[in-house]
Structure formats: C-alpha cells, structure tokens
Amino acid sequence: MMSKRLVLLALPLLTCLCCVAGAVGAITPMNHRGWYGYSPDYGPGDGEPPEGGNCDNAGVVYPDNPFGGWPTDYEPGEWGLVTFYYCNIYPDGSPHWGVDLAVPEGTTILATTDRAIVRQVESCPDNEYDCWNYGMGRYLQIEAQIRVDDYDACVESHAGDTDADDCWLNSGWLATYMHLQSVTVSASQIVHRGEALGTTDNSGNSNGTHLHYQLNSPAVGAVDPAPTMY
Numbered sequence: 001m002m003s004k005r006l007v008l009l010a011l012p013l014l015t016c017l018c019c020v021a022g023a024v025g026a027i028t029p030m031n032h033r034g035w036y037g038y039s040p041d042y043g044p045g046d047g048e049p050p051e052g053g054n055c056d057n058a059g060v061v062y063p064d065n066p067f068g069g070w071p072t073d074y075e076p077g078e079w080g081l082v083t084f085y086y087c088n089i090y091p092d093g094s095p096h097w098g099v100d101l102a103v104p105e106g107t108t109i110l111a112t113t114d115r116a117i118v119r120q121v122e123s124c125p126d127n128e129y130d131c132w133n134y135g136m137g138r139y140l141q142i143e144a145q146i147r148v149d150d151y152d153a154c155v156e157s158h159a160g161d162t163d164a165d166d167c168w169l170n171s172g173w174l175a176t177y178m179h180l181q182s183v184t185v186s187a188s189q190i191v192h193r194g195e196a197l198g199t200t201d202n203s204g205n206s207n208g209t210h211l212h213y214q215l216n217s218p219a220v221g222a223v224d225p226a227p228t229m230y
C-alpha cells in the first residue's frame with residue numbers, strides 16, 4: 001500500500017484534461033469521445049453543463065457569492081492538490097471554468113454554503129460509457145439559498161426555526177461537482193454546509209481521479225472558485 005506521501009506525489013502526474021463544462025462550443029463532446037475512443041452510441045446524456053465565464057474574472061471576489069470553503073474533506077487548504085486552476089488553458093486553447101483537485105478516489109465532497117437545494121444529479125449506472133454527460137461524468141449541482149431580508153423576523157414567526165423554508169431564497173448561484181464515483185443526495189433535497197454530497201472518482205472526460213469544482217454566478221456565468229476556497 002502506498003504511503004500518503006507517495007500518493008500525493010503520484011496524483012499530479014495524472015494530469016487532468018477533464019471537464020468540458022462551459023466549453024462545449026469550443027471542445028465538443030464528439031471531440032472528447034474521439035480522444036478517448038468513446039463510441040458515438042454513448043452519451044452525451046441528460047446533463048446540462050454550466051455556462052462558461054470570462055477570464056477577466058480570474059481572482060475576482062464577488063461580494064454576493066454565497067459559496068466558500070474547501071469542497072472536499074481531504075486535506076482542506078492544501079493548494080498543492082490543485083492541478084488546473086480557473087482559466088488555465090486546455091491544449092486546444094479553450095479556458096477551464098473551475099478548479100481541479102487531485103484528491104484520492106472515494107474522497108467525500110462537501111456542501112460549501114450555509115444552505116442549498118440540489119438542482120441536478122446524475123448518478124448514472126456503474127458503466128463509464130453511460131456516464132459521459134458532456135464530459136462531466138457522474139456529477140451533481142447545487143443552488144445556494146440565501147436568507148430573506150427580514151430573516152430574524154421570519155425565524156421568530158417560525159418558532160425560532162432558523163432552517164424554515166420560508167426564510168430562505170434561491171440565489172441563482174450554482175456549484176457543480178464533476179467526475180464523481182457516487183452521489184448521495186437527490187434532486188430538490190436541502191443540504192447544509194459541510195454535509196457530504198458524494199465521493200470523487202474519474203468518470204466522464206477525466207484521465208485521473210480528481211474533482212472539478214465550478215461556481216456559477218447568475219450574473220456573469222462561471223467565476224473563479226479559488227478566492228473563496230480558503
């Protein structure tokens with residue numbers, strides 16, 4: 001069994017060409033199937049990839065971004081796990097719209113906002129050829145919820161229940177987790193910060209176990225997750 005240190009040394013070698021999210025126009029699913037020898041009979045699946053963004057957003061912190069924190073339970077804050085940042089460039093010249101973390105297979109992924117509703121889930125059969133989904137593989141997407149303006153009064157009117165549905169609004173902000181091994185939540189489920197959502201793997205357009213973590217603003221599309229991952 002390899003030591004943790006050896007695993008960490010080996011992981012960056014499994015370079016990520018990964019996900020096509022937001023770059024479907026630039027890197028078509030057909031191209032990806034070609035690269036990896038997938039038959040046109042498989043995929044792209046029912047997934048709806050999140051939009052891309054603008055590389056002027058790299059490093060920008062949006063004050064209304066309700067997401068924050070490290071998206072896995074494996075060595076939070078270990079920036080050496082990042083193999084591909086926001087707006088790093090794919091070989092074909094198109095930008096990458098998330099952050100890739102080369103964490104071990106089976107690492108638990110976490111909700112990174114106080115409260116969210118699960119929007120899209122693709123848990124797929126246990127067959128990689130049926131789990132392409134535009135390159136996202138097995139994936140899930142959550143939408144952050146934010147407190148209503150009169151949150152305190154709202155909570156009071158709900159007998160002090162800080163989690164009352166009436167006191168939270170959908171924000172339009174999305175977090176998408178790709179290339180998963182398992183998804184342990186269901187569409188429309190409410191989740192809370194730190195809650196386990198699934199585990200990592202290498203499904204979809206990925207050539208090494210990693211998590212692609214992407215944040216999308218309702219105003220500007222994809223934004224750089226890194227400034228809010230501390």
Ligand SMILES: [Zn+2]
Pocket residue numbers: 016018019084096098099100211212213
């Ligand atoms: Zn990625």
